[in-house]
Amino acid sequence: MNKTSTDILIVGAGPAGLAAAAAAANSGGTVTLIDENPRAGGQIWRAELGKIRSPAASKFLRALTQGRVDLINSATVFAFSGDNTLTAQTPGGSISISCGKMILAAGARERFLPFPGWTLPGVFGAGGLQALVKGGLSIENKRIVVAGSGPLLLAVADYLKTHGATVLVIAEQASAAKIRRFARGLWRQPEKMVQAAALRARLIGIPYKPDTWITRCRGPRVSKRLARELEVTIKSRGSSRVIECDYVACGFHLVPNLELPMLLGCQIRDGSVSVGDHQQTSVRDVYCAGELTGIAGIESSLIEGEIAGLAASGQTEKAKTLIKKRDAATGFGRALDHTFALRPELKHLVEDDTLICRCEDVSYAQVKDFATFREAKLQTRCGMGPCQGRVCGPAVEYLLGWEPASVRPPIFPVKMKYL
Amino acid sequence: MASNKKTFDAAIVGAGIVGAACAVALAREGLKVLILDSSSAASGTTAAGMGHIVAMDDSPAQLALTHYSQKLWRRLAPELPASCEYENCGTIWVAANADEMSEVHRKKAVYDENGITAHVLDAQALLDAEPNLAKHLSGGLLVDSDAVVYQLAATRYLLLKAVKQGAEYRQFNSVASLSDDGVGLPSGERISAGTTINAAGAHAGDLSPSLEIRPRKGHLVITDRYPGFVRHQLVELGYLKSAHGSDASSVAFNVQPRKTGQILLGSSRQFNSNDDAVDNAILNRMAARGFEYMPALKEMSAVRVWTGFRPATPDNLPYIGKVTGFKNIYAAAGHEGLGITMSLGTAELLADEIMGRESPIPRQPYSPGRSAASS
Amino acid sequence: MHKIKVNGREVRVGEGTTLAAAILASGDPFRTSVRGEARAPLCGIGICFECRVTVNGQPHVRSCTVLAEDGMEIVTGE
Ligand SMILES: Cc1cc2nc3c(=O)[nH]c(=O)nc-3n(C[C@H](O)[C@H](O)[C@H](O)COP(=O)(O)OP(=O)(O)OC[C@H]3O[C@@H](n4cnc5c(N)ncnc54)[C@H](O)[C@@H]3O)c2cc1C
Ligand SMILES: Cc1cc2nc3c(=O)[nH]c(=O)nc-3n(C[C@H](O)[C@H](O)[C@H](O)COP(=O)(O)OP(=O)(O)OC[C@H]3O[C@@H](n4cnc5c(N)ncnc54)[C@H](O)[C@@H]3O)c2cc1C
Ligand code: FES
Numbered sequence: 001m002n003k004t005s006t007d008i009l010i011v012g013a014g015p016a017g018l019a020a021a022a023a024a025a026n027s028g029g030t031v032t033l034i035d036e037n038p039r040a041g042g043q044i045w046r047a048e049l050g051k052i053r054s055p056a057a058s059k060f061l062r063a064l065t066q067g068r069v070d071l072i073n074s075a076t077v078f079a080f081s082g083d084n085t086l087t088a089q090t091p092g093g094s095i096s097i098s099c100g101k102m103i104l105a106a107g108a109r110e111r112f113l114p115f116p117g118w119t120l121p122g123v124f125g126a127g128g129l130q131a132l133v134k135g136g137l138s139i140e141n142k143r144i145v146v147a148g149s150g151p152l153l154l155a156v157a158d159y160l161k162t163h164g165a166t167v168l169v170i171a172e173q174a175s176a177a178k179i180r181r182f183a184r185g186l187w188r189q190p191e192k193m194v195q196a197a198a199l200r201a202r203l204i205g206i207p208y209k210p211d212t213w214i215t216r217c218r219g220p221r222v223s224k225r226l227a228r229e230l231e232v233t234i235k236s237r238g239s240s241r242v243i244e245c246d247y248v249a250c251g252f253h254l255v256p257n258l259e260l261p262m263l264l265g266c267q268i269r270d271g272s273v274s275v276g277d278h279q280q281t282s283v284r285d286v287y288c289a290g291e292l293t294g295i296a297g298i299e300s301s302l303i304e305g306e307i308a309g310l311a312a313s314g315q316t317e318k319a320k321t322l323i324k325k326r327d328a329a330t331g332f333g334r335a336l337d338h339t340f341a342l343r344p345e346l347k348h349l350v351e352d353d354t355l356i357c358r359c360e361d362v363s364y365a366q367v368k369d370f371a372t373f374r375e376a377k378l379q380t381r382c383g384m385g386p387c388q389g390r391v392c393g394p395a396v397e398y399l400l401g402w403e404p405a406s407v408r409p410p411i412f413p414v415k416m417k418y419l
Numbered sequence: 420m421a422s423n424k425k426t427f428d429a430a431i432v433g434a435g436i437v438g439a440a441c442a443v444a445l446a447r448e449g450l451k452v453l454i455l456d457s458s459s460a461a462s463g464t465t466a467a468g469m470g471h472i473v474a475m476d477d478s479p480a481q482l483a484l485t486h487y488s489q490k491l492w493r494r495l496a497p498e499l500p501a502s503c504e505y506e507n508c509g510t511i512w513v514a515a516n517a518d519e520m521s522e523v524h525r526k527k528a529v530y531d532e533n534g535i536t537a538h539v540l541d542a543q544a545l546l547d548a549e550p551n552l553a554k555h556l557s558g559g560l561l562v563d564s565d566a567v568v569y570q571l572a573a574t575r576y577l578l579l580k581a582v583k584q585g586a587e588y589r590q591f592n593s594v595a596s597l598s599d600d601g602v603g604l605p606s607g608e609r610i611s612a613g614t615t616i617n618a619a620g621a622h623a624g625d626l627s628p629s630l631e632i633r634p635r636k637g638h639l640v641i642t643d644r645y646p647g648f649v650r651h652q653l654v655e656l657g658y659l660k661s662a663h664g665s666d667a668s669s670v671a672f673n674v675q676p677r678k679t680g681q682i683l684l685g686s687s688r689q690f691n692s693n694d695d696a697v698d699n700a701i702l703n704r705m706a707a708r709g710f711e712y713m714p715a716l717k718e719m720s721a722v723r724v725w726t727g728f729r730p731a732t733p734d735n736l737p738y739i740g741k742v743t744g745f746k747n748i749y750a751a752a753g754h755e756g757l758g759i760t761m762s763l764g765t766a767e768l769l770a771d772e773i774m775g776r777e778s779p780i781p782r783q784p785y786s787p788g789r790s791a792a793s794s
Numbered sequence: 795m796h797k798i799k800v801n802g803r804e805v806r807v808g809e810g811t812t813l814a815a816a817i818l819a820s821g822d823p824f825r826t827s828v829r830g831e832a833r834a835p836l837c838g839i840g841i842c843f844e845c846r847v848t849v850n851g852q853p854h855v856r857s858c859t860v861l862a863e864d865g866m867e868i869v870t871g872e
Binding site: 036037038043046049050052074076099109110112120122123124125127128129130132133135136137138143216314358359360361385386387390391413 | 807808809810811812814815816818819823824827828829831832833834835836837838839840841842843844854856858859860861862
Binding site: 079081141371372374375378379380385386388408409410413414415416417419 | 703715719721
């Protein structure tokens with residue numbers, strides 16, 4: 001095992017981690033940024049064919065290119081030991097990095113809700129399909145249904161369209177009234193408004209349907225090849241219709257990747273990490289920024305990252321000046337939570353034979369009568385596969401009201417020799 | 420025996436695999452049984468175990484009970500649902516050198532004497548049986564009758580079977596005290612029962628202080644699916660040394676093929692730790708031991724690591740029978756690393772004692788009174 | 795350009811292409827689930843493990859997290 005140490009260790013090279021790195025880079029101490037992807041950028045700035053194309057990112061990437069921050073790519077953090085040391089698996093071996101201060105910026109993932117047909121090839125996450133296109137998948141002339149919930153659906157539909165796909169519909173489960181209120185609120189946030197308006201303009205031609213959700217998906221039954229044609233049923237105010245398409249891009253807003261903060265013992269409240277004015281968590285020398293502290297989008301990730309980077313590197317005075325701006329940005333997060341909260345009807349999408357756990361192929365009927373997630377896990381292996389409950393966990397928390405399961409190392413599957 | 424005025428004939432504290440097996444046996448006798456667990460079924464040590472049903476010969480009494488229990492498992496197997504993943508895969512005790520080969524022959528003689536079929540494997544036969552073992556090993560002993568079960572599903576099955584036979588199961592119901600006429604709950608409420616069975620596993624001593632049970636921590640790792648990579652349960656011959664009563668922490672090579680194609684790697688033993696966190700130092704030792712015997716494990720994807728506490732007794736034998744100083748309190752606890760195997764035998768011995776019958780094997784070696792008598 | 799093999803067939807992909815994108819383009823299934831269903835990527839970002847394939851003999855690699863490189867041999871459907 002390779003061992004190194006650094007003054008400030010940042011996990012996650014998305015906007016929050018990059019902003020933290022840029023802010024800390026001037027402090028004189030050593031700054032190390034570690035990320036599981038082959039390139040920096042996180043989700044929104046995910047590299048497209050190996051390059052980050054967003055102009056907004058360049059400012060933050062400078063600290064990297066100028067060599068003031070050490071970037072370790074393709075490294076998945078899976079364990080923590082008491083002396084402020086994280087261990088990661090890389091293609092070349094495992095590394096263990098000890099640090100003075102730690103900034104967690106592990107971001108979020110999409111929430112997936114099971115519905116009949118959600119395991120068919122060709123049914124992707126919304127951000128999931130976007131990420132695959134960024135990774136080189138061609139969607140030229142593909143007919144795509146975008147569904148689920150959250151502002152990400154708009155960004156994804158726009159992205160898919162500009163890459164040659166025909167987006168047939170955006171099915172948003174949130175109510176029209178909530179969306180209207182939310183959109184009006186955006187006026188208070190000039191940057192967001194510009195973003196939203198630009199999007200809306202470009203989206204002309206794509207029907208955006210609130211109060212609408214997917215209820216099932218059918219594909220060609222006997223086929224060894226990937227499904228090319230899917231039949232999607234969407235429901236809108238009591239009426240259903242069937243749409244034929246090539247791909248489905250469906251995600252129900254986002255959930256923070258809490259595994260790492262939980263492993264470290266950070267206090268979690270209402271599904272996100274609790275932080276103080278300077279992004280400090282309940283654990284000494286551990287800071288948290290970005291989607292981990294609540295889903296609030298890129299502006300919030302950037303400002304939280306900057307505050308965390310400043311505070312962790314001792315520039316607390318400078319950090320203080322940003323608190324007000326940060327609080328405004330996190331307010332946006334609360335509006336998101338409220339607007340895109342899941343409607344109760346979505347609890348009834350699952351049927352008894354719908355799979356809940358895709359890793360272990362566990363059906364809804366197998367788990368629904370258990371009182372706790374732990375019991376269901378132990379008895380049915382639901383959530384015990386390699387994704388470790390990252391997909392089914394948020395789903396059963398919503399469907400069955402279970403508490404999240406506890407976290408143990410390794411937080412990602414890892415080669416036995418690196419344990 | 421049960422008096423008619425009691426609410427239950429038998430109250431079993433603990434719905435681990437031992438308590439569940441006892442519930443089936445006692446309900447079958449026509450007793451009105453109550454099972455209580457402070458948590459949910461099979462969530463204690465049973466959740467952490469490996470599910471190896473093994474005839475183990477650390478002592479004659481250990482062999483008698485494991486062998487007897489193994490037969491009961493084989494009898495039960497046809498009725499177990501698929502979720503129990505019962506598989507009669509056999510065990511290979513692996514010999515690393517010539518010294519251990521002589522141990523193979525000694526062990527074979529013991530098994531022969533007891534009617535357990537075992538075959539000596541030379542180095543080549545060992546590799547033929549398990550191509551992924553290291554090439555430098557000397558051979559082994561293949562024991563046909565050993566099996567593997569997914570003990571969590573089996574516990575649930577037993578519990579539901581007991582309920583079908585009329586037992587009552589109450590989960591999330593802690594017991595605070597035991598007495599000759601029933602159990603006391605934390606609220607002060609009492610539930611009367613003709614007999615009370617302490618099957619609280621590693622916590623049995625909290626309720627019956629005369630039972631000397633210490634938690635002995637173990638680690639296990641489970642991998643992603645690699646069907647066919649391992650075919651038998653593989654245990655190094657040095658395992659018994661590790662399983663023995665010594666206070667030092669120890670590791671031994673112990674690998675299990677799950678029906679799912681997953682591989683379970685053990686094992687470690689540590690006293691004096693009540694913290695269920697993964698201990699990296701011992702985990703690394705355990706993994707390193709595994710790699711010595713099976714180098715290809717190194718590259719395998721480990722999905723989860725967990726720990727559990729074996730209920731260990733000073734002489735490595737469980738407590739089964741009447742607790743010293745009481746008329747109606749019985750113990751079925753302290754099975755260390757063999758509780759899954761021994762659960763069925765334990766239940767039969769206990770039922771025999773309560774019903775006043777002879778048992779197929781002598782019960783005295785497991786009597787809770789033995790430590791007092793022997794010291 | 796990188797040349798990789800997916801189930802023995804050559805696939806050419808541009809710089810920066812992930813294995814998942816390359817396999818999707820090839821049309822082959824990804825992994826076979828526990829009860830025998832063909833699965834394909836869901837999350838695209840290393841979370842769901844549905845895109846697992848064997849890369850140069852190493853099973854259970856998340857193809858969405860690895861960039862294609864010349865000479866890689868991919869086996870899917872396991
Ligand atoms: C699939 C997806 C697509 C999205 N697309 C958009 C979009 O187009 N537009 C938009 O406005 N918002 C998008 N979002 C929302 C996104 O969460 C935010 O825009 C923004 O990227 C959040 O920044 P962050 O720095 O907090 O987290 P992220 O950008 O998510 O960065 C976190 C980084 O941490 C890494 N990481 C996590 N755990 C570990 C670990 N254990 N070891 C090593 N590295 C780790 C991740 O791989 C990731 O690179 C998307 C979200 C998702 C999930
Ligand atoms: C790592 C490891 C590997 C193992 N591998 C094997 C193996 O391969 N083969 C094998 O045969 N054995 C194995 N074992 C041993 C086996 O798991 C145990 O011996 C067995 O599970 C003990 O079962 P039990 O029912 O006595 O205890 P438990 O499963 O612990 O059950 C006791 C129950 O009592 C409940 N309880 C405790 N106190 C109270 C109270 N006051 N009120 C109400 N309820 C209470 C608990 O909640 C618990 O559910 C292994 C153990 C470990 C740790
Ligand atoms: S697509 Fe989900 S892990 Fe690769």
